[in-house]
Amino acid sequence: MHELSIAMGIVDAAVDESQRRGVHVSAVHLRLGALSGVVKDALMFSYEVACQDTALQGSQLIVEDVPVIVFCPQCQQERKLASVQLFSCPECGLPTMDVRHGKELEVFALEVSE
């Protein structure tokens, strides 16, 4: 399980932002790709542990799941995969490895107060 070290990375990034901006952080918004290799439930649990004794203690982790979006060269369009077990265009069936989204592991916003 590597979710604890990922959670610590999230907390570090948020603490750093809160110090630089001189604000209090009450929630962290995370974009989590289906191909990030991170298990959401384990991350939610680890987040609480990682927040202990930091300025983020008591804050909330809000996760936005990002599905896998590929580019289909036949349809010439971005398509959402039906499943991470099948890297083929859901419309025309063409296999594709042109992944445009789904690897995200990004702190994209913070809920802050002065």
Place this chain on the structure above:
Amino acid sequence: MSEPRLVEVRRNVLKQNDVIARALREQFRSAGVFVVSLVSSPGAGKTMFLEKTLTQLQPRYRVAALVGDLATENDAVRLARSKAPVKQITTGTLCHLEAAMVQNALCDWDLNTLDFLFIENVGNLVCPSSYDLGENLRLVLMSVTEGEDKPLKYPTIFNSADVAVVTKNELADAVEFDWNAARTSIQAVRPGMQIFRLSAKTGAGMEEYLSFLVQQLAEQRAVAHI
């Protein structure tokens, strides 16, 4: 306290790892060394496969290996039998290697004296997928004894790999391994991935994979003009 407001920050959580991995990749390119990382479930056969790889490349190429292990040095001891330089990275409680560990392990090695560097990751099909190690090729290993649907159970790591090796092939008949089903599941999660089918134990099939590696090294050097 004022009303909470939302500020956009956009920070990649793995940025630190990615930055080190990028630096490593550049270091490998300029040294002209081709770097292969190995991932698989525990016991799939990475160490035996790597020992054979080192031994067979050794007469003609300068090879070395790093091996990640939670606690023991057993794999490093086994690999050292090939007479290649081998270094152990003990990860402790960490279930995967990170770029910084590779960087630390390499700090007293001269990469210019190497043709191939192999990195055996910790046996784990989940955690290593998130961490770029700066490798040129990520090789995912599965053995015929683990079932044909491993790729469907662990799509993320198979998708992140560049080539697949199906090993312990001399046991295929005994376990009624369905080669077509295995190939179909690999191709479903990673379309177009090249697959080598071999036995590290008997050596059958190693030749084709070794020539592939040699060709990869030549291509990398052609691109880097070394």
